[in-house]
Amino acid sequence: MPVKRPGRDAVPNMTDYDAERARFRWEVPQRFNAVLDILERRAEQSPDELALVTLRRDGGVTASYTFRELNLASRRMGHALAGIGVGKGERIFVMLPRIAEWYVALLGAIRIGAVPVPGTPQLTSRDIEYRVDRAEAVAVITDTDGAVKVDKLTDRLPTLAHRVVAGTAPSAGWHTMDGLLARASEGPTPVDPTAADDMMLIYFTSGTVSYPKMVAHTQASFGLGHMVTARYWQDLRPGDLHWTLSDTGWAKAAWSKLFGQWAQGATVLEMDLGKSDPDLILDTIERHGVTTLCAPPTLYRSLVVADLASYDLSRLRHCVSAGEPLNPEVIRIWEEGTRGLVVHDGYGQTETVNVLANFRCLPVRSGSMGKPVPGFDVDVVDDDGASVSVGDEGNVAIRVEPERPAGLFTGYWRDPDATAAAFTNGWYFTGDKARRDEDGYFWFEGRQDDVITSSAYRIGPFEVESALVEHPAVIEAAVVGQDDPDRTQIVTAFVILHPDAAPSPQLAEELQDHVKRLTAPYKYPRRIHFVSDLPKTVSGKIRRGELRDRLRGTTQT
Numbered sequence: 001m002p003v004k005r006p007g008r009d010a011v012p013n014m015t016d017y018d019a020e021r022a023r024f025r026w027e028v029p030q031r032f033n034a035v036l037d038i039l040e041r042r043a044e045q046s047p048d049e050l051a052l053v054t055l056r057r058d059g060g061v062t063a064s065y066t067f068r069e070l071n072l073a074s075r076r077m078g079h080a081l082a083g084i085g086v087g088k089g090e091r092i093f094v095m096l097p098r099i100a101e102w103y104v105a106l107l108g109a110i111r112i113g114a115v116p117v118p119g120t121p122q123l124t125s126r127d128i129e130y131r132v133d134r135a136e137a138v139a140v141i142t143d144t145d146g147a148v149k150v151d152k153l154t155d156r157l158p159t160l161a162h163r164v165v166a167g168t169a170p171s172a173g174w175h176t177m178d179g180l181l182a183r184a185s186e187g188p189t190p191v192d193p194t195a196a197d198d199m200m201l202i203y204f205t206s207g208t209v210s211y212p213k214m215v216a217h218t219q220a221s222f223g224l225g226h227m228v229t230a231r232y233w234q235d236l237r238p239g240d241l242h243w244t245l246s247d248t249g250w251a252k253a254a255w256s257k258l259f260g261q262w263a264q265g266a267t268v269l270e271m272d273l274g275k276s277d278p279d280l281i282l283d284t285i286e287r288h289g290v291t292t293l294c295a296p297p298t299l300y301r302s303l304v305v306a307d308l309a310s311y312d313l314s315r316l317r318h319c320v321s322a323g324e325p326l327n328p329e330v331i332r333i334w335e336e337g338t339r340g341l342v343v344h345d346g347y348g349q350t351e352t353v354n355v356l357a358n359f360r361c362l363p364v365r366s367g368s369m370g371k372p373v374p375g376f377d378v379d380v381v382d383d384d385g386a387s388v389s390v391g392d393e394g395n396v397a398i399r400v401e402p403e404r405p406a407g408l409f410t411g412y413w414r415d416p417d418a419t420a421a422a423f424t425n426g427w428y429f430t431g432d433k434a435r436r437d438e439d440g441y442f443w444f445e446g447r448q449d450d451v452i453t454s455s456a457y458r459i460g461p462f463e464v465e466s467a468l469v470e471h472p473a474v475i476e477a478a479v480v481g482q483d484d485p486d487r488t489q490i491v492t493a494f495v496i497l498h499p500d501a502a503p504s505p506q507l508a509e510e511l512q513d514h515v516k517r518l519t520a521p522y523k524y525p526r527r528i529h530f531v532s533d534l535p536k537t538v539s540g541k542i543r544r545g546e547l548r549d550r551l552r553g554t555t556q557t
Contacts, residue, residue, distance in 0.1 A: 077108020
């Protein structure tokens with residue numbers, strides 16, 4: 001019998017914030033595997049309850065899996081990967097859209113101790129080459145479009161021994177995922193494949209002064225860690241149908257589409273969205289009875305422009321947002337349009353699980369990052385790790401000594417200098433600036449580095465600058481984020497041209513197309529300013545902060 005979906009009157013999982021904070025202790029076993037200890041156990045306890053529903057771009061159902069069915073699919077995938085020679089600890093580059101195969105691929109790899117390296121389908125062949133090479137991936141799992149991109153790199157990926165396509169193979173040398181699964185066993189895989197501190201996932205960050213770094217997460221840090229994300233912030237429970245609108249290439253997908261939600265007994269909804277369509281999204285919420293929604297601020301801004309009153313959103317009971325602070329006005333319109341639903345902002349990074357949040361059991365402070373999640377000691381500190389006074393700006397930091405919390409990455413893989421810079425004086429420094437008010441709520445002030453947040457994408461300027469200077473007309477370039485009411489920021493470039501090149505709208509468009517070809521399309525500069533020089537420090541580093549200040553003082557478009 002299907003589990004009844006909870007309504008808006010459901011009692012929060014956490015009813016007393018201070019008591020839960022005092023009570024909470026991380027319990028991390030020595031041996032742990034997220035697939036076996038969460039999905040397989042849930043399949044034994046509730047085999048016929050829905051774990052995953054996937055939709056086409058028009059809203060029609062493409063697949064649905066009970067916990068038993070998804071567990072068996074992950075077994076087949078694990079056997080299939082082992083059968084072609086993928087072993088424990090080896091990296092698999094996974095680049096798939098929002099389809100069921102993404103889940104099966106990741107779950108199959110994780111259950112045998114292999115390490116998926118997710119990437120967004122928007123990546124170019126150049127992006128793929130960098131990621132496969134840096135991670136020394138032995139296998140790739142992608143769709144037909146991705147396989148075509150990989151085929152362009154045939155002689156440049158020496159570690160890549162296995163190629164799997166979800167769809168039609170564009171050339172010889174590819175295994176089809178359907179073919180592998182059809183021949184694979186549904187029997188148990190190794191019963192004790194991983195320790196809790198074995199690596200489970202690698203995500204690439206956005207680069208600021210270098211190419212993207214590799215964030216290493218263990219079985220415990222993301223498998224166990226995201227239980228607090230799902231339990232406290234998302235407030236999930238059996239019967240919930242949870243929808244997170246996030247690309248599969250971003251860590252937000254692991255935040256809200258994998259283990260934490262299933263540990264709570266919720267069903268995950270996935271939709272192969274193209275360009276976000278507010279009316280399609282609202283229609284999907286109504287038609288399928290979505291109960292909990294997680295979306296970036298950019299999407300909420302577009303949803304509140306739609307005619308909310310024309311949709312029946314009565315089964316929607318809890319809404320959360322992350323990525324950047326959500327405007328109080330958007331929160332107000334959404335609350336009015338949904339007849340009482342307040343968006344609960346949360347905060348975390350690729351390097352963490354949810355560590356700050358507005359919770360159902362506490363008053364929401366619109367625009368704030370919320371309070372620390374149980375299990376985390378988060379503070380606003382100076383550069384030496386000392387707490388700053390209430391109301392003063394400082395570094396958002398997570399205490400890691402004397403006890404390191406689960407839910408925190410182990411470090412930047414194969415980058416000891418970056419790891420050492422992030423972990424100092426007993427704290428993990430997030431790189432974000434904030435202030436804390438007298439009631440313990442955190443308020444975001446900005447990034448310490450130069451990462452650009454645009455339409456929920458995090459973009460490092462270095463990659464865009466590197467692409468620009470490869471154009472023969474460009475001598476030097478600097479890239480910053482310019483404030484934008486719809487996208488939070490837009491990528492903006494300042495370009496010094498070769499003496500033989502002349503500024504023009506045509507050249508600006510040519511440079512934009514050039515960047516789109518060399519790197520993921522969402523990274524291209526939407527505005528280009530041709531300049532004769534760039535502000536620099538005495539050591540020659542570009543002063544991006546000065547460029548951002550210059551943009552805030554100009555109306556140039």
